[in-house]
Amino acid sequence: MKMIEAIVKPFKLDEVKDALLEMGVQGMTVTEVKGFGRQKGHKETYRGQEYTIEFVPKVKIEVAVTDAQMPRVIETITRAAKTGSIGDGKIFVRDLTAAVRIRTGETGETAL
């Protein structure tokens, strides 16, 4: 099993969520994060005091998938989240050693 971590632009969240649901992914966890890669931040001015904000707000989507699903999930997220401009985000994949459905106690791929 794999844990896919995708960091995307906040306004792309709905599109990515819909695309994932459409292809059969059952659920996900979403967090609001901030970060930067190559995308530049922005300036704020308050009564003459200027601040340069380097961090850019992003959204992190985490989905636990089977090894078989992984390539299609990556492709779906990429397609849905892409705008073509700097700051589109990144996808990271981690190995998932175990998974449990709390309500039923199912383990492994049936828990996903």
Next chain:
Amino acid sequence: MIDPEQDDNRKRRRQGVFSIIGLTIAVMLGTLAVFTGSVAAQDPAATSAQVVAPVAAPVLKIDTGDTAWVLTSTALVLAMTMPGLALFYGGLVRSKNVLSTIMQSVVILCLVSLLWILVGYSLAFGPDKGGLIGGLEWMGLSGVGSEPHPVYGPTIPHQVFMLFQLMFAAITPALITGAVAERMKFSALLLFAALWSLVIYTPVAHWIWGGGWLGKMGALDFAGGAVVHISSGVSALVCAIILGKRKGHGADYMAPHNLPFTLLGTGLLWFGWFGFNAGSALGANGLAGSTFLATHAAAATAALVWMGVEWAHRGKPTVLGLASGAVAGLATVTPASGYIGPFSAIVIGVFAGILCYFAVVWKGRMGYDDSLDVVGIHGVGGVFGILATGLLASKAINAAGADGLLFGNAGQLGIQAIMVVAVALFSVVGTWVILKVVDAAVGLRVSPEDESTGLDLSQHNERAYS
């Protein structure tokens, strides 16, 4: 997170401070009880009857319209402090300090209200002693009843005048909190506010409004340009310098955490300022109307001008700029508001928007951390407003005032300048002394750790947003 030894020391110090404060209050109340007891023993009616004069004293008639308006204005000015100033300042600080900022304004309102009733009013407006201070004859509001005072609101109950003035006394030290935001110890602030109100505010109010030497000289300050804005603005500068900069100033992100709060506060300040200025006409009449007009015209103009200057200077018009401009206009027009027409007010608004904008922007070069721009807006605005009064005042608007330079009377400007210097010097020296006393008693600043944690948690054990 809690160091037991440090906690012990803090507890001991706290107990010490509370003992002192409690003792002081007890002594004051005791003195008051004795005093009012002895006064009540006399019959005030009998006393005045003994002063049998061949000419009957003028019978002062209470005007219901005037009284209603001044009562309303009193409530309006209260709203300026709470929640007006509380939110205006609260929105400008970081979220970890918002409660402490609000607390400072509100607690000062409460503290000064009590002090004013007990002794402040008497010191400020009581029978004149040598042109410098009022006597204690009215301590505990002795002799201050429903009967109008011949000079202080001859058509309204004396108590109403006292209450109206109370709100001015309350908001003035609250303004200073802006300069020491995010780093002053709460106990220090309490002590400072109490001392400043009694030692700085009451004399200055007496000099200008209470029959003191500046008023006798003909100095014009319709609603508090010097009494409120110069005194607090200049004192704020001293406080900012003595307390020092906030930790991380210039490097850390210290942007306002809630500008909608600040704008809400601005609305309440603008709304309340009609009570502050137009209420100072002490009557529901044409003067109140013209004062209202001047106040509003200056506010709107200064807001637009500040916004425009910022737009040209920085590239974008900001809502904080619009709000700051409005407040600057309101503060600047305050001393002139009852002596000028709408076009003079617009002129004042233009200059207020420009001068105060640059005062705030250049504050950085001066090297002091006046966190919420009390100096740039109230200090600079107050000074300019008082001087502008010397230029633009017109007896055609208010016969009880005087003409300014532009209406043929060059002397007024000189008198205004003397008022500026006197109030500024007294405030600077007095504030410096008070700060030294407070520092010796309880210490001025919170510890660096407490400053990093935020004053809401470190001073008040509270969190604003969960």
